Amino acid sequence: MQGKDNLEKFVAENREAFDDRMPGEELWSSIDKDLRTQVVAKTAWYWKAAVVVLLGAVSFLLFDKYSVENQTLAELESAEVSNIDKFEDLESFYTSIISQKQVKLNEELENNDEVYNYVEADLEELNELYSDLKELFLESQPSDELLDRLLHLLRQKIHLINSQLDIIGTEKVPESMKETNYSI
Amino acid sequence: MSTAYQNIHQPIIDRCLLGERQAQYEIYQLYAKAMFNSAYRITRNDQDAEDVLQDSFVSAFKNLKSYKGTAAFGSWLKRIVVNNAINLVKKRRLQFESVEDSPDVDALTNEVEDADMSYEVDMVKEGISKLPEGYRLVITLYLLDGFDHKEIASVLEITESTSKSQYNRAKKRLREILKNELKYAG
Numbered sequence: 001m002q003g004k005d006n007l008e009k010f011v012a013e014n015r016e017a018f019d020d021r022m023p024g025e026e027l028w029s030s031i032d033k034d035l036r037t038q039v040v041a042k043t044a045w046y047w048k049a050a051v052v053v054l055l056g057a058v059s060f061l062l063f064d065k066y067s068v069e070n071q072t073l074a075e076l077e078s079a080e081v082s083n084i085d086k087f088e089d090l091e092s093f094y095t096s097i098i099s100q101k102q103v104k105l106n107e108e109l110e111n112n113d114e115v116y117n118y119v120e121a122d123l124e125e126l127n128e129l130y131s132d133l134k135e136l137f138l139e140s141q142p143s144d145e146l147l148d149r150l151l152h153l154l155r156q157k158i159h160l161i162n163s164q165l166d167i168i169g170t171e172k173v174p175e176s177m178k179e180t181n182y183s184i
Numbered sequence: 185m186s187t188a189y190q191n192i193h194q195p196i197i198d199r200c201l202l203g204e205r206q207a208q209y210e211i212y213q214l215y216a217k218a219m220f221n222s223a224y225r226i227t228r229n230d231q232d233a234e235d236v237l238q239d240s241f242v243s244a245f246k247n248l249k250s251y252k253g254t255a256a257f258g259s260w261l262k263r264i265v266v267n268n269a270i271n272l273v274k275k276r277r278l279q280f281e282s283v284e285d286s287p288d289v290d291a292l293t294n295e296v297e298d299a300d301m302s303y304e305v306d307m308v309k310e311g312i313s314k315l316p317e318g319y320r321l322v323i324t325l326y327l328l329d330g331f332d333h334k335e336i337a338s339v340l341e342i343t344e345s346t347s348k349s350q351y352n353r354a355k356k357r358l359r360e361i362l363k364n365e366l367k368y369a370g
Contacts, residue, residue: 019221
């Protein structure tokens with residue numbers, strides 16, 4: 001590099017004198033405000049992140065609780081479904097017995113109108129009660145208690161028919177045996 | 185933090201890195217005047233220079249981690265200020281004369297050089313202010329802001345040789361202004 005000329009030497013020697021201007025008094029406060037705005041913006045970012053995390057945690061807990069409730073509900077539903085299945089199995093079992101016995105009873109009663117009418121009325125009453133209870137059970141309350149009651153009604157029907165068959169059977173028994181039976 | 189350049193203000197800079205407001209104010213107090221004058225010489229307007237300074241200090245504090253201490257902090261900060269000021273005046277479409285326009289520029293510069301010429305600060309400042317913008321920027325960046333031609337070439341997005349030729353032309357033109365327009369004979 002070439003040596004400094006007079007102009008360059010003069011400027012170098014008087015460098016400070018060339019900086020004779022001053023920024024306005026309020027400039028620092030503007031800079032400070034900008035810096036703090038950025039800090040606030042950063043803080044706001046942290047807050048947003050914290051809110052997101054909090055919402056996430058709450059959502060997770062709620063979801064978890066809901067899942068547990070759902071699970072319990074599912075278990076209940078499963079129990080109810082199993083009650084219905086159980087009922088359907090037992091109903092078909094008892095109904096088949098009842099049908100067989102009714103066929104037998106019908107055959108037996110062809111010759112005995114009085115008894116038949118009496119049994120028929122009782123069976124109809126039981127059937128009405130049974131269908132109401134069955135509707136309640138299947139539509140809204142497939143509980144253990146209702147299941148028991150339904151099964152009980154079915155057994156009552158069987159018992160009623162059996163009793164009637166017994167009576168008819170007894171009547172068929174010869175007079176000598178009847179006496180013996182009564183004595184027993 | 186490893187510091188290649190032992191900056192005398194490093195303790196304050198370290199406090200700034202921790203976001204200490206008082207330290208930021210101390211840095212501002214140390215450098216505001218010099219930076220404002222640099223910005224003003226480029227923008228020629230107090231309000232523009234203040235805008236440049238505000239953006240530059242905020243940017244500097246925000247990006248203080250990128251100051252690696254390989255140069256003086258003042259030089260690092262001035263580079264930010266000058267870049268911001270240049271970007272502002274670029275909107276005025278700086279026009280630089282190409283070197284090819286006057287191939288004998290260096291010879292002309294030497295012709296005007298006179299050993300018996302003396303200077304005064306105010307006259308030189310006024311003479312510089314009368315220079316075309318391209319000349320003014322190159323001569324102030326070189327003489328007053330301590331940039332070398334490589335740095336000037338970088339901030340003004342010109343070649344290094346253009347910076348040199350602009351500088352020589354600027355000096356020649358300045359002397360002419362001092363002698364002829366300002367009737368300054370020294």
